[in-house]
Amino acid sequence: MDDWEVSCSDHLHALRTRPPAQVAADLAVDLMTVRRQLDACAPAETAGLHRITATLSAVHANALTRLGDHGAAIRWWRIARQSADLSGDFGLRLLVRGEEAGHGLYGQRAPETVLRLVESAEQIAGAPSVDLMTTQAKALSMLGRHDEARQTLHALVRLAETSNRSDPWGFWKPDQIHFAESWVYAGAGEEAAAGKARDEVLRQTGDYQYKANIALHGALCTVTRGGTDEGVRQAAATIGGMSPAYRSTHILETGRLVLRAVPMAQQGRPAVMEFREVLATT
Numbered sequence: 001m002d003d004w005e006v007s008c009s010d011h012l013h014a015l016r017t018r019p020p021a022q023v024a025a026d027l028a029v030d031l032m033t034v035r036r037q038l039d040a041c042a043p044a045e046t047a048g049l050h051r052i053t054a055t056l057s058a059v060h061a062n063a064l065t066r067l068g069d070h071g072a073a074i075r076w077w078r079i080a081r082q083s084a085d086l087s088g089d090f091g092l093r094l095l096v097r098g099e100e101a102g103h104g105l106y107g108q109r110a111p112e113t114v115l116r117l118v119e120s121a122e123q124i125a126g127a128p129s130v131d132l133m134t135t136q137a138k139a140l141s142m143l144g145r146h147d148e149a150r151q152t153l154h155a156l157v158r159l160a161e162t163s164n165r166s167d168p169w170g171f172w173k174p175d176q177i178h179f180a181e182s183w184v185y186a187g188a189g190e191e192a193a194a195g196k197a198r199d200e201v202l203r204q205t206g207d208y209q210y211k212a213n214i215a216l217h218g219a220l221c222t223v224t225r226g227g228t229d230e231g232v233r234q235a236a237a238t239i240g241g242m243s244p245a246y247r248s249t250h251i252l253e254t255g256r257l258v259l260r261a262v263p264m265a266q267q268g269r270p271a272v273m274e275f276r277e278v279l280a281t282t
Contacts, residue, residue: 001045004034004052011059012170016207019245020066027060047087054083055169058096062103066209066248070108095171097121098131102138106253111139130160131172134180141187142257149184156180175204179214186217187261189224209250212238216254223261231258232275240278247282255279 007030014023034056038049057080064073077100084096101117109117118136122129133156140149160177181197198214205211215238223231235258239247256279262272 001048001052004049008052008055008059009170011056015059015062015066016209019243020063020248021245024060024063024067027056027063031056031060047089050083050087051089051092054080054087054089054092054096057083058099058171062099065103065106065108066250068107068249068252073103073108091167092169094121094125094129095131095167095169097124098129098135099171101132102135103250105135105138105142106250107256111142114139128155128159130156130163130177133159134176137180138183141184146184146188150188153181153184173204175201175210178204179210182214182217186221187224187257189221191221191225194218194221208246209248212242212246212251213254216251216258220254220258220261223258228262228266228269229271232262232271235259236271236275236278239282244282252279252282 011023011027011030014026031053034049034052038046038053041049057076061073061076061080064070064076077096080096081093081100084093087093097117098121101114101121104114104117105111114135118132118139121132125132133152137149137152137156140146140152156177178197178200182194182201185194185197194217198218201210201214216235219231219235219238221231222234235255239251239255242251255275259272259275259279262269266272
């Protein structure tokens with residue numbers, strides 16, 4: 001079990017630092033191995049191996065989401081949920097559901113569906129959850145419900161100040177709160193607040209995907225405030241400057257968020273068309 005715990009940490013680190021295709025390929029081997037071990041294990045080991053299966057399945061679903069293989073990702077989210085439930089680990093049950101809802105925002109599910117997933121997980125939690133509230137705020141922002149998104153942000157910041165988060169698996173990072181702030185404030189065109197949040201994320205994160213996406217949040221804020229050409233050029237430079245292997249669906253979908261913020265009357269501008277081409281060729 002100690003070896004499996006280290007393996008989970010290794011795959012999670014890989015997810016944050018390596019191309020998602022490589023992560024998914026490496027995970028497939030370990031997932032087959034742990035499932036064979038589960039079939040042959042003693043009853044006393046079952047709960048622990050279900051916990052490992054849930055954790056690895058959640059990382060695998062994340063990697064598949066980054067690759068844009070949404071059908072397979074949803075199936076692996078289901079396996080992660082079922083395995084977490086079988087493990088009897090309450091914290092893991094909530095974490096897997098929070099991960100599923102959060103990654104659903106990147107082209108995998110409609111924001112309304114994500115809000116339903118958040119509500120379902122909250123019923124299991126029985127109390128407010130910072131992790132779930134970050135996803136709720138982002139989904140509300142995507143739906144144009146900016147006042148509600150800001151209210152959710154304020155509530156989660158207050159909750160984070162008093163709650164004692166514990167994540168032995170390493171999924172949760174404090175920069176996720178600032179990332180949600182960057183997303184929500186950029187979508188509302190609040191430049192000062194969005195910039196402050198982006199600076200906090202950059203100060204804390206080592207995740208290449210977060211770094212790219214907060215740059216795209218800056219482009220989103222610029223477009224929202226009326227600077228269409230400047231914003232889409234910034235977004236194009238961010239995505240175009242990345243190695244193709246690292247241009248995950250999370251990054252491309254954030255780019256499409258920038259594109260959707262462009263007013264209809266300006267969708268035909270040359271800079272917008274060039275950015276559309278960057279997204280299409282990627």
